[in-house]
Amino acid sequence: MPEPLIYDLGAPGRTGVGMPAPDVPLADLPAGLVRENLPLPELGELEALRHLTRLSQLNHSILTGFYPLGSCTMKYNPIVNEETARLGGFAHAHPLQPAEMMQGSLAVMYHLQEWLKEIGGFAAVSLQPAAGAQGELAGVLMIRAYHASRGETQRNKVLIPDSAHGTNPATSAMSGYRVVEIPSDARGNLDLEALKAECDDTLAALMLTNPNTLGLFEEQVQEAIEAVHAAGGLVYGDGANMNALLGIARPGDLGVDVLHYNLHKTFTTPHGGGGPGSGPVGVAAHLADFLPGPIVGIEEEGSEEMGPVYGWHQPPKSIGRLKAFHGQFGMHVRAFTYILMQGAEGLRSVAEHAVLNGNYLRVKLQGAYKVPYDRVCMHEVVLEGRWADAPDIHALDIAKRLMDFGFHPPTNYFPLIVREALMIEPTETESKEVLDAFVDAMLKIAEEAHTTPELLQQAPHTTKYGRMDEVKAARQLVLCCEIPKEVAVSE
Numbered sequence: 001m002p003e004p005l006i007y008d009l010g011a012p013g014r015t016g017v018g019m020p021a022p023d024v025p026l027a028d029l030p031a032g033l034v035r036e037n038l039p040l041p042e043l044g045e046l047e048a049l050r051h052l053t054r055l056s057q058l059n060h061s062i063l064t065g066f067y068p069l070g071s072c073t074m075k076y077n078p079i080v081n082e083e084t085a086r087l088g089g090f091a092h093a094h095p096l097q098p099a100e101m102m103q104g105s106l107a108v109m110y111h112l113q114e115w116l117k118e119i120g121g122f123a124a125v126s127l128q129p130a131a132g133a134q135g136e137l138a139g140v141l142m143i144r145a146y147h148a149s150r151g152e153t154q155r156n157k158v159l160i161p162d163s164a165h166g167t168n169p170a171t172s173a174m175s176g177y178r179v180v181e182i183p184s185d186a187r188g189n190l191d192l193e194a195l196k197a198e199c200d201d202t203l204a205a206l207m208l209t210n211p212n213t214l215g216l217f218e219e220q221v222q223e224a225i226e227a228v229h230a231a232g233g234l235v236y237g238d239g240a241n242m243n244a245l246l247g248i249a250r251p252g253d254l255g256v257d258v259l260h261y262n263l264h265k266t267f268t269t270p271h272g273g274g275g276p277g278s279g280p281v282g283v284a285a286h287l288a289d290f291l292p293g294p295i296v297g298i299e300e301e302g303s304e305e306m307g308p309v310y311g312w313h314q315p316p317k318s319i320g321r322l323k324a325f326h327g328q329f330g331m332h333v334r335a336f337t338y339i340l341m342q343g344a345e346g347l348r349s350v351a352e353h354a355v356l357n358g359n360y361l362r363v364k365l366q367g368a369y370k371v372p373y374d375r376v377c378m379h380e381v382v383l384e385g386r387w388a389d390a391p392d393i394h395a396l397d398i399a400k401r402l403m404d405f406g407f408h409p410p411t412n413y414f415p416l417i418v419r420e421a422l423m424i425e426p427t428e429t430e431s432k433e434v435l436d437a438f439v440d441a442m443l444k445i446a447e448e449a450h451t452t453p454e455l456l457q458q459a460p461h462t463t464k465y466g467r468m469d470e471v472k473a474a475r476q477l478v479l480c481c482e483i484p485k486e487v488a489v490s491e
């Protein structure tokens, strides 16, 4: 059956709500406030619900299938998070309520700050940033403020490995720094000699992702951090994906000075269309005064019965605010819930299973696909989506073909240093059966690439829309299937 356009549904005068007759005199709205020509569909509740449900089913989501999007940590978001976030005291709190009236909410934020400090090995945390990228901006602005406070304004460059996420160089450039790329070596580690050659008194920072985006633990992380510190630079840790480290290694202990966490990756708050991001930053003691604020502190220890009194606190040399009010509070409640439900042992087992699952896929797939850096991986594995004897097949074809098997494609063409990269992150929340089904599909696709390549090149075959022009789809976003002319005009 062809998909009905919402504009063809309904009938004039039909409505989904029954309003009581007004008991006040009707008045006209001020002229100019109401558009005369606004042909919106008039629908009953059931029609509207069916339309929205149909649309939601066109989308792949973690609730409908495996979503191995590397670096993005698309793990299951437990429903209990949603329950706590919807508790009236949290959901209905007004951000302008004074601290005395929000003690419960402040307690949640305070404990989340404390737990993130403990997990990352840091002296202080701010929950302000609204995304990983904004956490990075906070971190690099703090680094700049720190150097300025010491009169070291000649420090003008940031070192970034060539495997890094694109937000790292973007953040550094936005903060006024020159970006110097550090190559990776044959084992997929950052090239220590190249790094050392850049360690001089113009060095502001190294931005380091560990495990890096090849899914590999940086084997010389200690030496790299020492070299940067010896030159007076600071180390920024990109902690977007803490899945391999939880309860096992702490970036702060390794010497990282500042790091952002992605609550929407590691700590199961919703992702992308599902909800706003949240990218708290943790810092070592020498950066604590520069944190974006306000952050939550204890004002008075209080009585044993009532517990401490919490209040807002602006760090003395703060880089300022990054977000209206208190950051993404609903996400703080969800991450708080997740950490509380896991406990310390649960968090460690998250990391163990995330790494186990990553390696399970690596070992199962490495015969059929080339693993460019062939060593034990962490929470994700990067493959090459190409074969010398199937020259017309690209990573994109493999990714699209996976959709026919009911899987979301992995991240592809990133990291940039792997040709035709397929970056696969299974996460700890998937069962062995799901991983096996994914492996079967990948092996089948590898076979098809050699026997029936056109199946891959024309994929996907089972989705409502076939292969799209992805750039155009992102740049010219059309949210209404087909927009009637009357609606498309915007004066």
Ligand SMILES: *Cc1c(COP(=O)(O)O)cnc(C)c1O
Pocket (backbone or CB within 6 Å): 071, 072, 131, 132, 133, 134, 165, 167, 209, 213, 238, 240, 241, 262, 277, 278, 279
């Ligand atoms: C996702 C990610 C980021 C950016 O996080 P956003 O919340 O999308 O801004 C930065 N670095 C790495 C390694 C990431 O995976």
